[in-house]
Amino acid sequence: MHKSTLKALALSLIICLTACSNEPKETHYELKEFQTISLLGDSLKIPQRSEAALKALNDNLEQAKTNFEADPSEMNTIWLGRRYAYLSDYQKAVEVFTDGLQKFPESYKLYRHRGHRYISLREFDKAVADYKKAYELMPKGVVEIEPDGAPNKLNIPLSNTQFNILYHYGLAHYLKGEFEQAEEIYKELLNNYCDNLDLFVATTDWLYMTLMRQEKKEEAEKLLNNILTEMKVLETAKELTEVANAIMLDKILDYKTEIVENDSYYKRLLMYKGELAVEELFETDNDDVALSLATQGYGVANWYLYNGDSDKAKEILEKVLDGTSWAAFGYIAAEADMKRLQ
Template structure:
């Protein structure tokens, strides 16, 4: 037994070194490294338990849906490379699955590979042509545990976002215009109208931007997109920008809200021609912890353009 002690000792040192020098899960547009965040024991246990259940289902039957959920659960733990590997293997086995392309494209956005995301969403658009609209179950349920989106909506929404993040505003506008046709509830309409409003403003299509705002009625029923509603009300002059920046810290939902609302505020300052205040807000957003949020990624992209 004694002769194995050096090997055991070396392995212990190696594992300790891995914990001390973790691998980044994302490299930001500005070159910063981002790591898997620390979580409460309860949250970590929940995420790992859900992953284990998804892996068990997959091991028992590698269906298209089980590929999707296995990959999604890995991504919720911020194991993005593993999630992409699973989605890619699923696509090899189910090449007609526009849902798998939709989810892989989403995670390409997360790791800032926008061209690869666009390619996946474009493939999904072709594959889903003529297919029935598919409701998409939430991996992180909203407060009422009611799914509000569809696969088709998500393909067009994320395609618009990927083009927007690249500064391809004409293509982004076209994608969001199509996305509107899949908005069958106020949550989807509010989010799409928001991105369409700011995209039209980038294109100096001011009348179209106002028309996008006017697509949202005064009274809406929303389940999960309160942050986008606050942004829209700011554009309409109903909410001061300071209100959107006054987000209580200390929770994952608050971090996401600040990234989303903060990007909206910074973008609003840009529309008003106040570049200095816009940059200040974008910097605050990217100093936050929620590096996978679309608002965070968009703020990174803006700061690179404003250098």
């Protein structure tokens, strides 16, 4: 080849490489719209979000990518997967957690998060297997605070890794209709890892439903004796500030007797106890109406089921399934129940 031709080719290559390097990098992750098939055969897709909400989630994802590229540690892997999950790309989250487990095969935390997203994708057998492994690997008799990706009103994480492993482990069995196994797990959770009222009411609620599904009505009703009408749901800025200061200053932890996050579960329990009208569960001032409908609507459907009105239960389940929060546990449980009732 002639020297002048070689020079021309080399110059063209340099120009091309320079142009390519100057191209803007992709700043936002492109979501996979289709995620999975529901238990009833429907396609489940990424929900619509506002431009502002999507930007905030993508910004968080970009930061997680940067952290992971700088240091692909166990924790940075977890956060990368969690950030994909907050964008509702559960398939990608599972992929990240799976890659992480190749590098950190003893990570009960990675198993915990992958199992959660298997539940989101309706792969309950895989979720049970992950939580079984996570439970075997996790330290027992201690609580390790788990940081929040979506902070609560206090901006203080209230859950712990041990709680989340057992909570989701029990849920996976519940969704499969394996209520005896779920009962055993929820009881261990209630006795050992519920160190504040939010965790207590959430676990009590699922254990109550699990017992009722096994027609253990007397035992279920005994649980409700621990649910008091004077339990306080924190709402005002003053209340939240006082409790936050008490925690930060290591004073008496009043938040252990006050509800910050799980008021929906509390309302369900009061309804089961007969101290809250069924209709009141559909009244909400929560910003996420769809999530509240999924959580509280599922409780109402259960109430009708327990009282022998399966037609009304189906009607409420259909309302839940008309909502958009298809990754909510109440929504997934509504799918499972509707499938059993068909």
